[in-house]
Amino acid sequence: MAANNRTADASLESLHRIFTVPEAPDSTLGLIEKELSENLNEFLRTHIAATEKPLAEIEKDFSDAGIPEVPSFVSEHTQFLLNKLVAQSVHTAAPTFIGHMTSALPYFMMPLSKIMIALNQNLVKIETSKAFTPLERQVLGMLHKLIFNQNESFYQQWMHSADHSLGAFCSGGTIANITALWVARNAALQPDGDFTGVGQQGLLRAMKHYGYDDLAILVSERGHYSLKKAADVLGIGRDSLIAIKTDDNNRIDLDELQSTLTDLNHKNIKPFAIIGIAGTTETGNIDPLDQLADIAAEHQCHFHVDAAWGGATLMSNKYRHLLKGIERADSITIDAHKQLYIPMGAGMVIFKNPELMTAIEHHAEYILRKGSKDLGSHTLEGSRSGMAMLLYASMNIISRPGYELLINNSIEKAHYFAQCIEQHPDFELVTCPELCLLTYRYVPENTQQALQQATPEQRDILLELLNDLTQFIQKRQRESGKSFVSRTRITPEKWQRKPTTVFRVVLANPLTTTEILENVLIEQQQLAQQSTISLPEIVKLTEEIIEKRAKNDR
Amino acid sequence: MAANNRTADASLESLHRIFTVPEAPDSTLGLIEKELSENLNEFLRTHIAATEKPLAEIEKDFSDAGIPEVPSFVSEHTQFLLNKLVAQSVHTAAPTFIGHMTSALPYFMMPLSKIMIALNQNLVKIETSKAFTPLERQVLGMLHKLIFNQNESFYQQWMHSADHSLGAFCSGGTIANITALWVARNAALQPDGDFTGVGQQGLLRAMKHYGYDDLAILVSERGHYSLKKAADVLGIGRDSLIAIKTDDNNRIDLDELQSTLTDLNHKNIKPFAIIGIAGTTETGNIDPLDQLADIAAEHQCHFHVDAAWGGATLMSNKYRHLLKGIERADSITIDAHKQLYIPMGAGMVIFKNPELMTAIEHHAEYILRKGSKDLGSHTLEGSRSGMAMLLYASMNIISRPGYELLINNSIEKAHYFAQCIEQHPDFELVTCPELCLLTYRYVPENTQQALQQATPEQRDILLELLNDLTQFIQKRQRESGKSFVSRTRITPEKWQRKPTTVFRVVLANPLTTTEILENVLIEQQQLAQQSTISLPEIVKLTEEIIEKRAKNDR
Known part of the structure; x- marks a missing residue:
């Protein structure tokens, strides 16, 4: 079936061929692979359609729920995938795609990934992974050292210890966050006397045993949505993930955190975890981790840091100070598929104390036997x-200083772009970049002035119209396919904490140039003029406000 | 850095090169890729060392927790990976590797995987996946139809509906099982009046609202260990995953299930989920799903079927009757990386009712907005x-009849192997294959006879010694590297439910021949003779028993 001379009937012999006969170099798939190996960027540029096709149109090609009764030739099907799937996928590696946490990948990832897939190891147990197990343990150790910098004997003792684990490799930040909070919950409600622990006996008995009326997890209102999912899954409930308000730099308000903790204490509610964010998803800001560590210690809470995005900043000697205090965390989430430039599906949770993960240890008869080094006994996934x-x-190939260059470059590019926005009369920088994320919006110069002079009612109307306009520009820009920024809603102090729609930009792709950034602003300004409702109304109201003010001034 | 003329210092310019300059075809990595493309089986055979190196030795190569301060040449590092990692990995695709649920993969998976990785889509949202989103929804629809066979209008209505989901693609069966039970828990403790649901308010309030004293999940004692993890994570507690004993075919005992349900009812404990197994991990047996569906309906429980292994059997018109009743399940786990021959990391959970997953729906400001078709609003992972x-x-390429041939072939090969074992005087078939799994052990012919004649004390000693011998043979066979079977402990009726160590064989690799299977038995018989403790003791005790019996008979 793999070769072109395959007949359409599926015999066992022809099926054997697909497991033993490789794609010929001159087959469609072979040629694509060659093209992809020779120039990936060109492959993506030429095979992904630039302009957007409506989703409803795309869905028509993926509408049959029947599993085919007749086999397809590999080459024919590959052609279908090229025309219908690849062409309508998203060029996430494009230097102009600066709206989400994606980037171009190092070239060596493609052939290495192929080796990884060909080996098809299963890391749940030694018997199907062998050397991959010590390798993964070393990788977790490397990240542990990057964060906590323990001495060599620490890693000698713990890195390969069968009964311990410095963390878990997983599919992404969400599983990492859930794992961290699972460990924290089980450690807070650990076995005690006759009580065999929440993992064994469940939340209801745990609460009875410890005499708490409820549990709570605290994080700033900028916490990633996966934390709500975690609170739900873990049986704590989304309401018990308490969102603490942030200051104007999107950092957790420590006073409110303290008063909330006091309040919980009075209500006999156990706050078992405080979460610091090192790189919020929407704005890239970092909580005051050192102070959070103090507060967590004071209240005997597990201190988790969600550094899914920002953790890689530790590679930069120049900027790692931004994460000061992270070395006091009990657990940390880092995504390798973000600023460590690994393909999708590589998250990690790292624990300071190698004993902590025993709170979720599990065994089975056919694998994960006690004393085995099977990684599966300490992971949420199998x-x-x-x-x-x-x-x-x-x-190894990029090395720490190489990563530092990439990180520094991203941060400094974001500072440059922020400057461009601030210097542009018709744009408003909404959040300054601390890492390589920033948010902004298009506000005509006059309107910026009018907003200062408007009555509260007028201002609210203007802000609402500006939200519409931002959404309009963002959608148009995406559809036109030249460049892509994302959008979100935040609540800036400056605008009385009203939900404000903003462009969101992430500058992690090393191939994004300053010229591209300048063009994004030019394009957005042009797109704004195409708005037939929001912009005219903004202009009209702006003129009214300014005229009235001028009249009053006369 | 990608090219061989790279200098060792990491400048930003040289870093840019790793994102833009591909591996040259004559580079080490380029050559490996070529070798791998031309003959994967040969690549694996020649690069993976046949005999086992002690783990402690391997660990020495992966013992440094420091992240390198100096970059490595791609070619040098690749050579290191070949020598130290690939050489000491496990040849999971080998036709002689019949101990775990791995297999050779179809050849077209390698180039297709490379395209997938190069595209680096993120399926959490349309904005980073576009056509991949309808494609994934179609795949879920295809599996849904394979199981539930609803009519075309059903799939027209639901497959691409923004507010619904026929299931979730995920990293594996564990996440699939957790997702199913998460949905079941949230549906059982759904919003009701002032109570906003367990997801929102947590287990404690949910139990108060509904007035239950506890929750329970029921599954046979052959349930996969991930279910215990699920009970732990979800706050139910491992104790509340109630293991129902099995009959001699490793199928759940329906009488005990019924009496347990009655008992729970009396204790005011809510059994919110009953789980049927379609292909137990250890023996490949299938629970009586139709009867389980009746019981679940009677007790208003969510009926989940863990078909991680056996689900693919539905592709076979000849054998799908083995899973009769699965079409009455509320949710089903299927692993594509098992008998659907996809590389590691492809699990699925499928829900019969498209409304059910709303029990875990979630949203965020920057993605997963209400009404969007972002898949991330219904997945545990991000x-x-x-x-x-x-x-x-x-x-598409293999097609349904192609998969049927593969499935039929696996099952029939297992039947053939079972026959070989039964006909061999020195082996005992412990569990018969229902799918392509079976368990057995080496018991010399005389000892089989002695076991019938032994006193209970003698029998216990013999069984203990046989356990040691089985373990010895399995370890030796693994170490010698010619072939691999796994081992587990089960509790056969025949041996008074005493823990019995057995060889476990999984015959899903289409390249495994009957000759290989015959050789496995020959090798095991030879390895048994190398046992210097267990076997001599077994022989001695066997002789004593037989002589004594002979004496008594005289």
Whole structure:
């Protein structure tokens, strides 16, 4: 079936061929692979359609729920995938795609990934992964050292210890966050006397045993939505993930955190975890981790840091000070598929104390036997691929100073773009970049002035119209396919905490140039003029406000 | 850095090169890729060392927790990976590796995987996945139809509905099982009057509102260990995952299930989920799903079927009757990386009712907005890769009848092997294959006879010694590297439910021949003779028993 001379009937012999006969170099798939190997960027540029096709149109090509009764030729099907799937996928590696946390990938990832997939190891147990297990343990150790910098004997003792784990490699930040909070919950409600622990006996008995009326997790209102999911899954409930308001720099308000903790204490509610954010998803800001560590220690809470985005900043000697205090965390989430430039599906949770993960340890009869070094006894997931190999290779090939250059470059590019926005009369920088994220919006110069002079009612109307306009521009820009920024809603102090729609930009792709950034602003300004409702109304109201003010001034 | 003329210092310019300059075809990595493309089986055979190196030795190569301060040449590092990692990995695709649920993969998976990785889509949202989103929804629809066979209008209505989901693609069966039970828990403790649901308010309030004293999940004692993890994570507690004993075919005992349900009812404990197993991990047996569906309906429980292994059997018109009743399940787990021959990291959970997943729906400001078709609003994981593409391609290229041939062949090969074991005087078949799994052990012919004649004390000693011998043979066989079977402990009726160590064989690799199977037995018989403790003691005790019996008979 793999070769072109396959007949359409599926015999066992022809099926054997697909497991033993490789794609010929001159087959469609072989040629694509060659093209992809020779110039990936060109492959993506030429095969992904630039302009957007309506989703409803695309869905028509994926509408049959029947599994085919007749086999397809590999080449024919590949052609279908090229025309219908690849062409309508998203060029996430494009230097102009600066709206989400994606980037171009190092070239060596493609052939290395192929080796990883060909080996098809299963990291749940030694028997199906062998050397991949010590490799993954080393990778976790490397990240642990990057964060906590323990001495060599620490890693000698713990990195390969069968009964311990410095963390877990997983599919992404969400699983990492859930794992961290699972460990925190089980440690807070651990076995005690006759009580065999929340993991064994469940939340209801745990609460009875410890005499708490409820549990709580605290995080700023900029916390990633996965934390709500975690609170739901873990049986705590989304309401018990308490969102603490932020200051104007999107950092957790420590006074409110303290008063909330006091309040919980009075209500006999146990706050078992405080979460600091190192790089909020929407604005890239970092909580005051050192002070959070103090507060967590004072209240005997597990201190988790969600550094899914910002953790990689630790690679930069120049900027790692931004995360000061992270070395006091009990657990940390880092995504390798973000600023460590690994393909999608590589998250990690790292624990300071190698004993902590025993709170979720589990065993089975056919694998994960006690004393085995099977990684599966300390992971939320079961079967897992050998993704850790890609991070391992990348840390060796790029090296720490190489990553530092990439990180520094991203941050400094964001500062440059922020400057462009601030200097432009018709744009408003809404959040300054601390890492390489920033938010802004298009506000005509006159309107910026009018907003200062408007009555509260007029201002509210203007802000509402500006939200519409931002959404309009963002959608148009995406559809036109030249460049892409995302959008979100935040509540800036400056605008009385009203939900404000903003453009959101993430500058992690090393191939994004300053010229591209300048063009994004030019394009957005042009797109704004195409708005037939919001912009005219903004202009009209702006003129009214300014005229009235001028009249009053006369 | 990608090219061989790279200098060792990491400048930003040299870093740019790793994102823009591909591996040259004559580079080490380029050559490996070529070798791998031309003959994967040969690559694996020649690069993976056959005999086992002690783990402690391997660990020495992965013992440094420091992230390198100096970059490595891609070619040098690749050579290191070949020598130290690939050489010491496990040849999971070998036709002689019949101990775990791995297999050779179809050749077209390698180039297709490379395309998938190069595209680096993120399926959490349309904005980073576009056509991959309808594709994944179609794949879920295809599996839904394979199981539930609803009519065309059903799929027209639901497959691409923004507010619904027929299931979730995920990293593996564990996440699938957790997702199913998460949905079941939230549906059982759904919003009601002032109570906003367990997801929102947590288990404690949910139990108060509904007035239950506890919750329970029921599954046979052969349930996969991930279910215990699920009970732990979800706050139910491992104790509340009630293991129902099995009959001699490893199928759940329905009488005990019924009496347990009655008992729970009396204790005011809510059994919110009953789980049927379609292919137990250890023995491959299938629970009586139709009867379980009746019981679940009677007790208003969510009926989940863990078909991580056996689900693919539905592709076979000849054998799908083995899973009769699965079409009455509320949710089903299927792993594509098992018998659908997809690389590691492809699990699925499918829900019969498209409304059910709303029990875990979630939203965020910057993505997953209400009304969007973002898949992330119904998944436990966040960012996810485009793995669904590989299953999509495979279902098209292999087709349903192709999969049927593979499934039939596996099952029939297991029957053949079972026959070999039964006909061999020195082996005992412990569990018969229902799918392509079976368990057995080496018991010399005389000892089989002695076991019938022994006193209970003698029998216990013999069984203990046989356990040691089985373990010895299995370890030796693994170490010698010619072939691999796994081992587990089960409790056969025949041996008074005493823990019995057995060889476990999984015959899903289409390249495994009957000759290989015959050789496995020959090798095991030879390895048994190398046992210097267990076997001599077994022989001695066997002789004593037989002589004594002979004496008594005289």
